[in-house]
Amino acid sequence: MSWRVWRVGVAAALSLLLSACASVRGRPADGPVDEAEAYLRAWAANDVAAMKRAVAGPPASFEEQHQRFRDGLRIVSSRFELGRVERDGEQARATFRAVHVLRGLGEWELESTLPFVRREGRWFVRWTPAVLHPEAREGDRYSRTRTWLERAELLDAYGEPLTHVGEVITIGVDPTRVRSRADVTSALQVQLEVDPARVEKALNATGATAANFVPIIDVRPERYQLVRPALAPVPGIFFRKKTARLSPSEGFASHTLGRVGEVTAELLAQLGPLYQPGDIVGLSGLERAFEPQLAGTPSGEVVLTRPSGEAQVVFRFEGKQGTPLTTTLRPALQMAAEAALEGVTQPAALVAVDSESGAVLAIASRPLSQPLHRALTGRYPPGSTFKVVTTEALLARGMGVDAPAPCPPTVAVKGKSFRNFEDEALGAITLRGAFAHSCNTAFVLLSANLGGEALGEAARRFGFDVEYHPGLPSSGGTFPAPRNAVELAASSIGQGRVLATPLHLASVAAAAESGRWRAPYLVTDLDDGPSASLADGTRGALHLLMRAVVTEGTGRAAAGVPELAGKTGTAEFGTVPPLPTHAWFIGFRNGIAFAVLVEGGGVGGRVAAPIAARFASAL
Numbered sequence: 001m002s003w004r005v006w007r008v009g010v011a012a013a014l015s016l017l018l019s020a021c022a023s024v025r026g027r028p029a030d031g032p033v034d035e036a037e038a039y040l041r042a043w044a045a046n047d048v049a050a051m052k053r054a055v056a057g058p059p060a061s062f063e064e065q066h067q068r069f070r071d072g073l074r075i076v077s078s079r080f081e082l083g084r085v086e087r088d089g090e091q092a093r094a095t096f097r098a099v100h101v102l103r104g105l106g107e108w109e110l111e112s113t114l115p116f117v118r119r120e121g122r123w124f125v126r127w128t129p130a131v132l133h134p135e136a137r138e139g140d141r142y143s144r145t146r147t148w149l150e151r152a153e154l155l156d157a158y159g160e161p162l163t164h165v166g167e168v169i170t171i172g173v174d175p176t177r178v179r180s181r182a183d184v185t186s187a188l189q190v191q192l193e194v195d196p197a198r199v200e201k202a203l204n205a206t207g208a209t210a211a212n213f214v215p216i217i218d219v220r221p222e223r224y225q226l227v228r229p230a231l232a233p234v235p236g237i238f239f240r241k242k243t244a245r246l247s248p249s250e251g252f253a254s255h256t257l258g259r260v261g262e263v264t265a266e267l268l269a270q271l272g273p274l275y276q277p278g279d280i281v282g283l284s285g286l287e288r289a290f291e292p293q294l295a296g297t298p299s300g301e302v303v304l305t306r307p308s309g310e311a312q313v314v315f316r317f318e319g320k321q322g323t324p325l326t327t328t329l330r331p332a333l334q335m336a337a338e339a340a341l342e343g344v345t346q347p348a349a350l351v352a353v354d355s356e357s358g359a360v361l362a363i364a365s366r367p368l369s370q371p372l373h374r375a376l377t378g379r380y381p382p383g384s385t386f387k388v389v390t391t392e393a394l395l396a397r398g399m400g401v402d403a404p405a406p407c408p409p410t411v412a413v414k415g416k417s418f419r420n421f422e423d424e425a426l427g428a429i430t431l432r433g434a435f436a437h438s439c440n441t442a443f444v445l446l447s448a449n450l451g452g453e454a455l456g457e458a459a460r461r462f463g464f465d466v467e468y469h470p471g472l473p474s475s476g477g478t479f480p481a482p483r484n485a486v487e488l489a490a491s492s493i494g495q496g497r498v499l500a501t502p503l504h505l506a507s508v509a510a511a512a513e514s515g516r517w518r519a520p521y522l523v524t525d526l527d528d529g530p531s532a533s534l535a536d537g538t539r540g541a542l543h544l545l546m547r548a549v550v551t552e553g554t555g556r557a558a559a560g561v562p563e564l565a566g567k568t569g570t571a572e573f574g575t576v577p578p579l580p581t582h583a584w585f586i587g588f589r590n591g592i593a594f595a596v597l598v599e600g601g602g603v604g605g606r607v608a609a610p611i612a613a614r615f616a617s618a619l
Helices: 003-025 033-044 048-053 062-073 181-192 196-204 221-231 265-271 285-289 291-295 331-341 383-396 431-436 440-450 452-461 485-492 502-514 539-552 604-616
Strands: 075-088 091-102 106-119 122-125 141-147 164-173 214-219 237-246 260-262 280-282 299-305 311-317 348-354 360-366 410-413 416-419 516-518 531-533 565-572 581-589 592-598
Touching (some): 221 237, 331 348, 348 502, 383 431, 383 452, 383 539, 410 440, 431 440, 440 485, 452 531, 502 516, 581 604
Antiparallel strands (some): 106 122, 164 237, 581 592
8 A cells, every 4th residue: 555545544534533523522523612612601701792792693682681681690600511512504503501600599500502603704603592591582581589498496405496586676876877986885885795896897897887777786675675775865876676586595505506697798708609698697606607507598489581571480499498406505504504603793604514425514604795705715724623634644653642742832843933822831741632722832743753744645535635526616625745844843733835725624524523534515416526534543533532622622612512523723824923813613513514714713712613612503
C-alpha cells in the first residue's frame, strides 16, 4: 500500500471516529455547541446583555422578561448543564437542565430547550419565553408562595416541651422620634439592664435611621407592666405586642434554650439561601445551634400566571417538618439552680450533671442581661477545686488519707513563695486534714514528689485536654504540662495555666462520685462522648475526703445538707496585688454532681458553699 493511500485511509478513519464520538455525545461536530455553552454561561452569570447579543431578533421585552423571571421567583443563582444538540439543516435544538436557587425555598430543577437558527454562517438562539420554562408564553408572569411549617419543640429529659407560645412585648425605638439618645440608652439600661452599646449598634445599623421601629428587647407582659411607667415617657421608646416561644418562667435556662426572633443580616449570611429576610429563626442557644433540625424546611409553589389571570403551578417545594430536640434538662432541678443563684449580684454560674451518665440536668448563668453563657464558655482558674485531681494522683501513687501532709504557712519553690489562705498554718496534719482545710502548702510539697507527668495523667482521667461537644460550644478544661517546678506547684493547687469551665468542673465532681469521668452533654443524642476511669481504689477515698470538707473543713457553710460532699475553691486571677479571687464549690449528692462559680466573688467556702447548700438541699 502506498503512503498516500495509507494516509487518506487513516484520515478517513479518524473522521469517522470523531463523528462517532460526536454522535455518542449527541452533539454534531458542526452544530452550535459552543454557542449553546456560551449562552448558558452568560445566563448563569446573569449577563443579560451577552445573552441578548446571541439571540436572533430578540424581542423588545427580552431584558424585562428575564428580570421578571428572576425577581418574581427571587432567584439567587442559576446553573446549567447542556444536554443533546441536534441539527436539522440550518436549524438546531439544544436541550439543557437548569437548576435555579430560589431564595428561601431551595433548588428548582427543570429541563428546557434552546432553539437555534443559522444565519450568515453563525448560529443564533431563536428565543421565546419557552426557553425560561417549557410552559411559558408571551406575557406570562412568575410568582411563588412560601410557608414554614410549625417549628419543632425543645423537650426536657422526660420528653415534655420546655417552651410554649405566648404573648410578649417588644420594646424598641423609633429613631425619628428620639430627642436624646442618652435618655433612651439610660432608661433601657436602668429598667431592663440593656447594654447601651447594644442600643447604639441597633440604631446605627443600616436602614435603622429610616425605620419606624427598631426592636431592642422582648419582655413578658408582667415585666412590661413594671417598666412601662418609666419607659413610656421617654421620647422615642415604643412598644409592640407579638407572640413568641416562652420558657416556663422568665430567665428559665435562657442562655441554654436561647431565643427565637427575626433573622439578622449576619445570621442570614450564615444560614444560606433557604432563608430570607423576615424569617423567624433561632437567635441564640439551642434554638440557634439546632436551627435546621427545629425549623425543618419551608413549602412553596412556583406559579405561572397567564395574562388572562389563569394561574398554573409548575413546581412544588415539599416542606419538611422540624424534628423536636430532646435535651437532658430536668425542669425541677433547673428551677432549683436558678433559685440558688437568686440574689447573687456578681456574675455567676451553676451546673448540675448526672454523675453516672454525664447528662446535664441544670445549667444557669448570671446575669441574664449578658449574652455570655459563662457556665459553658467562661474559662477560669479552678483554684483549690483542682485538688480533687491532685489528690487522685496522690492516691493512685499509693498515698493513704491518713498519710502525713505537713502544712507550713509558706513554701518556697525556686524562689517563688506559696502561702495558705489568710496565712493559715496547720502544722503536722494528714492528707485528710490538708484536703478538708484546703492547705496550699501541703499540696505544693506533695506535688514536688508527684511530678508533672503523673499530675497530667490524672488531669486527663478527669477530662482535662479532652475535646467533647455537649450540644453548645464549650471549651472544657485545659492542663498545660508544667514547664518547671514553679508551674508544677501552681498547677497542683489549680493556679498557673490551668483553666476550666463551670461545666467541666461539674464533670470533675461527677467523676469523683462515680469513679469514671464522662463527657457532659446537653442533648440526648450526644451521649456517646469520651470517658475515662479514675485510678483503681481512689473513688472511696475521694468520697471520704470530700465529705470531710463539708463536715469539718472549708465547706462547713453547707454542713446542714445530709450526704453532701464537695470541695471549695478560692482562685486568684489578675496581675495587680492584692489579687481578686473567684469563689468555687464543686460537689455531689445522691448521684447528682454540680459546680458553683461566683466570678470575683471572693472566698469559696464563704460565698459559693452557701449557694451550693441551697441547691443541694433540693436534690
